[in-house]
Amino acid sequence: MKLNFYGGAKMVTGANYLLDTGNLKILVDCGLFQGSKFAEFLNYEGFPYNPSDIDYLLLTHSHADHIGRIPKLYKDGFRGKIIATHPTVALIKAALPNTLALLMEEAKRDGHEPLFREDHLINAVLLAEGANYHKEIRLDQETVIKFLDAGHILGSSIIEITCNSKKVCFSGDLGNPPNPLLHDPDIPENPDYLIVESTYGSKIHEDKQERKNILEKVIDETVAKGGTLLIPSFAIERTQELLYELNEMFSKKSLPDIPLFLDSPLAIEITKVYKNHAEYYNEEALRLINSGDDIFDFPNLVFTKIADESKQINTIRGPKIIIAGSGMSNGGRILHHELRYLPDSNSAILFVGYQSEGSLGRRILNGDKKVSIFGKKIPVNCKVFSIGGYSGHADQKFILEWVKKINRNQKLKKIFIVQGEIDSAEILGKVIKKELNIETIVPGQGDKFTLE
Template sequence: MATLQSYGAAEVVTGSCHLLQLQNGINILVDCGMFQGEVEERNHNPFGFDPADVDFLLITHGHLDHVGRIPKLVKEGFKGTIITHRSTMDLAEVIMLDSAHLMKEGYKTRYRKAQRRGEEEKVRKPLYTENDVRTVYHCPMIFASYDEPIDLGHGIFVNFKNAGHILDSAIIQVIFEEDGAKKTVVFSGDLGNDDDLVMPSPDIIEEADVLFIESTYGDRNHKGVKESDLELQHVIQKTFMNNGNVLIPSFAIERTQEILCMLKQMYNRGELPVCQIFLDSPMAIRATDIYKRYHEELSECCNEFLERDGTIFDFPYLYYTSRVQDSMKINDEDSHCIIIAGAGMCNGGRILQHFKHRLWNEKNALVFVGYQVQGTLGRKIVDGAKKINVYGEEVIVKAEVHTINGFSAHADQNGLIEWMSKFTKLDKIFLIHGERDKQEIFQKEIERRLHKKAHIVKHGEKIGI
């Protein structure tokens, strides 16, 4: 019997890594992501399987928590074939190189401090380097297209469907025969919303013997896009009336592009006050360029912008600040600025420099537009921290803090259940990619509304398919 074991994103949101072992000896790994927040120490643990035994790595999309450990996988012996969209590998390169750079810089800092204590040997080396990332791109690769099944041999096919989460994100169907019967295992990946400004709606899947579905927001429902638009607009107008600035910690991929589209729509409607908008994230700028390159995969709204303006995201108030010196100049601006910077969970990046300069000022506003994982600085602020530590300096939190959850790239509880309700055949449901308490709420809601049992997957648990 085929089995599946989850070695990440089991009772936690991050670290997606799911090993499907087929009866004929073929091993398929779905995603190999980085753990983040309070579970990030797990990144240094053994995988729980031998990377050399993996025949195929299927990648649902290019977020860090889905691709961040791939260099480690290759470094430790993976010699199989990677299957995903070409654009996903382009985004993953940006993400993984940034991850390697941050780990290198963190290592240098820890090593310098350890030298002063004479404890250099205790400093753990980075998980991988930039060269390890480049080695990933020497692996055999097959680039997928939506709705074009790929034959892996041995009677195994994989099919990529649009998940609507980020650029070319995928729901993956694995179809194989076992004991004379056809089986279909579906991995939802991260599912998007039906009303996203940048991405199309997720594809409908009709049949699955087994479904592994994300459950990040299985406990709640989002505000609508229009309501979130109005809320952001209100925060901007109120903050500018107080001669303040708006800080937006934003994920480089998808969230940044959605915020830019929303701000551009406000500008087009004449509802955005005169201001300067700084996209102060080299990684987000590179990701935005990749989105432009694959514009045909984006929403009708984005392509209408492109046809009308010759550009999807640009408009007069927007400035890109790739260079450090341009980023530093933002500190000289007193008011009427919107600063979009990474990291999205505030665990690094240029947003920390802006916290140091602006978080203590009650005239300013801090707007969270993405999920904040347990253990991250962003989560601490959302949970009401009065003071935070930035580069060894204590900074008081006096800026108004707002959380606008309607911007989430993840489907909410209603969206997930509505998507599942479209299956004409759905035998077994397994919950992954969510915090345990939220999964328990989602589990009960599935039973109440779909009259189906759902199992919460534990780390390393062997599940018969």
């Protein structure tokens, strides 16, 4: 077998891996490069393989940096089969139209053709079929695949590919347990080769109780000053986790009596998908639902789906909370709110997810005193906060323990470290090698390996 790294190598985004079994060409993920202008440029380059030669595209989950180039793959000739868990198929149908809208905005702004058209998106999604966790799917006489629970977002998967008794395991994005909604990541059994993410490979998160304490503190401080709290949030998973915990705060009467707006049409649609797939939740979330609690809704929460409703938010005087996309402030309605509230010293912005190098969110988080939004230089006078514990990604400590459990029978031959900035990937690789004495490799873009 040959393993090729065409995205997510020495960078967080653009996940795209090609496994050639000799009989089948199997892609794992086909995501957008995100963050800097250079990253956006990479999306428009041709694929380093012929898309029409690809037999299967397997998806670990539905975030844009793992699915965003699927319609381009179709546009360039792919007609194979797409396989993902049932929730992932539902989520890509909801998420990809939003990706197209953002790409069209970008194309109009920069004066070039969009990455793909709506017809490419529609036809690509028709190739997708759903799979269940833990059930083997035979692709040919030699190759079997299985989806395991990654605990990252609804339907997220660790993918096992077994061919001629060799097992290759792709971690996808690993969850950051304990998750208020989802199960902990599964432990794959005896893979020979492991491809593991490293987004937070050099960091240790705050514990979950600490993140709740920080959230309450940030809300209380902002409300006391009469300001507005902005929370740029990813529409998938992060928003639902926030709603769950804000609902919990409301039930315990620790949430101030102020309006809270979910100003994201995509997040509203995604929340509906979550409600339709409750069977994937963990026991505690199911217990709350069965008791009659709507875990994603509570008094004072307002869903603003259409543009006019979004504009009305700015007419609301006094303190308020606005959750809006995109999570890295690269587009979406959050930009309009940042334009208004970043200069306000009484207001605050709270980041609850990873901010790619080069993204607007990263620049704000790094302390830039002025940022550019819609071509205007905007002063950043508001308070800036970040909660690492809200990350949907496992930290170094969890990844190391997860790999140790996988290698309990000492079957692992090599570990490839991906989906992290270079320092993060290299630090994680050194830690794993020191602890387990297994060869670790941080592959670069275009690197190819023969799996013996």
